[in-house]
Amino acid sequence: MVLEYEVEEREIVRRGSEGDTKEAFDFSSKVTFYKKNAKETQSLLSQVSSSQITPSQDCKEIVESQCKYSLESDSDSENASISPGKYDISSYSFQLDPGQSKKQNIKRTYFACQKNPEQLKTSNLNEHITSILEVLEKNSHSQGEKWRAFAYGKAIRVLKNAKFKVNSVEDAKKLHGIGLKIQEKIQEILETGQLRRVQLESSDERTVTFNLFSQVFGAGPATVTKWYSQGFRTLEDLKQKAKLTYQQEIGLAYYEELQQKIPREEVTQIGKIVSDTAIAIVPGLKVVVCGSYRRGRQECGDVDILMTHKKTNCLTDLLPRIIQELEKVHFLTDHLTKIENTDKYMGVCQRAPGMPHRRIDIKLFPRHEWACALLYFTGSGHFNRSIRLWARKLSMSLSEHALVRRYSETEKGEPVPVKSEQEIFQVLGLKYQAPEQRDI
DNA sequence: TGGCTGTACTG
DNA sequence: CAGTACA
DNA sequence: GCCA
Numbered sequence: 001m002v003l004e005y006e007v008e009e010r011e012i013v014r015r016g017s018e019g020d021t022k023e024a025f026d027f028s029s030k031v032t033f034y035k036k037n038a039k040e041t042q043s044l045l046s047q048v049s050s051s052q053i054t055p056s057q058d059c060k061e062i063v064e065s066q067c068k069y070s071l072e073s074d075s076d077s078e079n080a081s082i083s084p085g086k087y088d089i090s091s092y093s094f095q096l097d098p099g100q101s102k103k104q105n106i107k108r109t110y111f112a113c114q115k116n117p118e119q120l121k122t123s124n125l126n127e128h129i130t131s132i133l134e135v136l137e138k139n140s141h142s143q144g145e146k147w148r149a150f151a152y153g154k155a156i157r158v159l160k161n162a163k164f165k166v167n168s169v170e171d172a173k174k175l176h177g178i179g180l181k182i183q184e185k186i187q188e189i190l191e192t193g194q195l196r197r198v199q200l201e202s203s204d205e206r207t208v209t210f211n212l213f214s215q216v217f218g219a220g221p222a223t224v225t226k227w228y229s230q231g232f233r234t235l236e237d238l239k240q241k242a243k244l245t246y247q248q249e250i251g252l253a254y255y256e257e258l259q260q261k262i263p264r265e266e267v268t269q270i271g272k273i274v275s276d277t278a279i280a281i282v283p284g285l286k287v288v289v290c291g292s293y294r295r296g297r298q299e300c301g302d303v304d305i306l307m308t309h310k311k312t313n314c315l316t317d318l319l320p321r322i323i324q325e326l327e328k329v330h331f332l333t334d335h336l337t338k339i340e341n342t343d344k345y346m347g348v349c350q351r352a353p354g355m356p357h358r359r360i361d362i363k364l365f366p367r368h369e370w371a372c373a374l375l376y377f378t379g380s381g382h383f384n385r386s387i388r389l390w391a392r393k394l395s396m397s398l399s400e401h402a403l404v405r406r407y408s409e410t411e412k413g414e415p416v417p418v419k420s421e422q423e424i425f426q427v428l429g430l431k432y433q434a435p436e437q438r439d440i
Numbered sequence: 441t442g443g444c445t446g447t448a449c450t451g
Numbered sequence: 452c453a454g455t456a457c458a
Numbered sequence: 459g460c461c462a
Contacts (some may be wrong), residue, residue: 004442140459150444150460179460218450220455245451247455266452285454293458304458336456337449344448361457388445399446400458 064397084379113387114430126159129189133182133197139207140216144221155182156380157440162321166190168209178391209233217258217336217359219250250334254348257356261299266358269292270303270351274362278322288369290363290377295439302359303349306377308370318365319343333357348390369401371418377401383438391428403427 073265097321124130138151162175172178172186186260188195201207213224220361232238233352239252251258262270271289279285286295291304323339325340326349328331335356336346343364348357365373376384377400391398398407402415403424425432 010462147444148459151461154444154460156452177460222454247450302457342449344457346449363457367462376458381445381458384458385445390447397446401447 056129062353070224084256105426113383113390113438114433124160125164125411126162128193129166129186130156130159130207132195132198133185135202136185136195138211139201142210142221142224143207144225146221151177152182154384158430161193161440169399171181171330178363205283213238215259216248216255218245218247219251222382223248229394247336250336254334254357258348260356261301262303262356262358264293264298264300264356266351267300267303270349270358270360271305273351274305274322274326274360277325277329277331278307281321282326286310288374292439294435295380296376296436302361303375305360306363307364308367310367319345319362323347323362332360361391368415368417368419370400371420371424372402373400375421375424378435378438380438383433386440387430390430394428396428398424398428 003315008151025275027357036323070102093102131276133152133156137149137156140146148243157175158175159172164171166172166186168190168217169183169187172183176261185195185197185395209228210224211231213219213232214221216235216238219227223354227238227242232242232244235252235255238244242248244252271287272294275287278287286308286368288306289303290306291302292300293303304428307319320339321343325331330350332347332349332355334348336348337344339345345362347360347362349360352355363373363377375398386397391403392406397412397418402420404415407413416427418427422432
């Protein structure tokens with residue numbers, strides 16, 4: 001049923017429960033890219049499949065020779081299905097052997113980039129715990145303990161996705177990602193309704209200040225630590241005494257505004273402004289609002305806009321022209337990246353005078369990278385990390401540019417010519433997830 | 441005990 | 452290069 | 459902080 005991965009569990013490990021094995025092996029994977037010296041792949045595959053790839057097939061070559069898909073071909077990539085003659089990835093897939101199921105449970109646990117579609121979004125039954133863990137996550141994060149924060153984040157997701165309310169440490173133990181320390185914390189929460197450590201930290205000047213400062217755009221743990229040690233405690237201190245980078249100045253200037261969520265409707269309007277402006281300059285441009293908006297959220301943290309051009313691979317200086325125009329009409333108010341020589345823009349915009357300022361990212365990708373770019377820019381962040389990790393385990397590497405074979409840590413092959421999000425899932429042997437399902 | 445995603449921009 | 456950011 |  002569900003394929004999940006260790007980092008991104010959505011659910012308790014229901015070992016031996018019904019249905020688990022059978023459907024899990026409905027998993028056809030792109031192991032065309034199998035290579036003997038790719039150690040991890042080898043072990044993964046030996047766990048996963050007893051069927052061998054025909055040794056003489058250098059799959060990479062085969063796939064490449066059959067996959068000359070044209071950049072000019074104007075099938076709408078978003079919903080394109082694989083056209084068999086041209087691009088028959090499926091003929092290189094292999095079926096997993098159900099008999100191997102038991103062994104694989106090791107890695108085969110649950111996988112967030114491949115959650116069960118029938119597992120519809122339910123309300124968070126463990127709000128009483130997650131709300132407290134979220135404080136710990138935030139505190140860890142602003143102090144630069146990123147892996148601790150990562151672990152809290154994982155525990156929080158797993159609790160939110162649990163189908164039952166955690167009423168005991170025993171319940172919590174069943175969830176993958178909850179270890180001893182978090183169990184102790186859950187126990188205390190269940191007994192007292194709170195966590196002393198959180199109470200202490202919420203009145204601790206250092207913690208409070210770190211959290212305050214780390215929400216300034218451009219200020220991370222290192223900067224925040226420096227500011228704190230210099231004796232700064234308020235945003236006023238920073239404005240008056242701290243040495244700020246340009247990004248931090250902007251971040252401070254719009255500190256409150258940028259914390260606000262953006263109603264979906266406003267994101268739609270912002271998207272239209274950008275789209276209309278851009279297409280007026282460059283006819284034929286394709287513009288899609290991604291991020292949490294594309295995942296269907298009613299409120300978004302920022303606006304993510306992805307562009308590509310149907311006709312050409314050469315997009316040089318296109319983005320600067322668009323940015324300049326958006327600036328001219330007073331839509332963009334501040335830049336967080338330099339506007340020349342970039343195809344990844346970050347800035348601040350305002351839909352109309354008097355409206356709050358909003359963070360906006362605009363990225364331009366060549367057509368052949370569209371699928372990977374769309375997948376990346378739609379997220380979520382956790383989803384991306386999960387699917388990228390899965391790709392890594394298959395000795396592949398997924399980025400916003402391409403999906404490639406990984407021959408070693410540093411050596412990578414030519415991109416697998418995926419032209420839709422569906423194909424990326426297919427190549428990775430994962431069931432397609434609509435954007436809404438990636439909101440994890 | 442080491443890995444926990446992969447990339448681009450800033451200064 | 453370290454730091455920060457993006458999903 | 460969790461897991462293999």
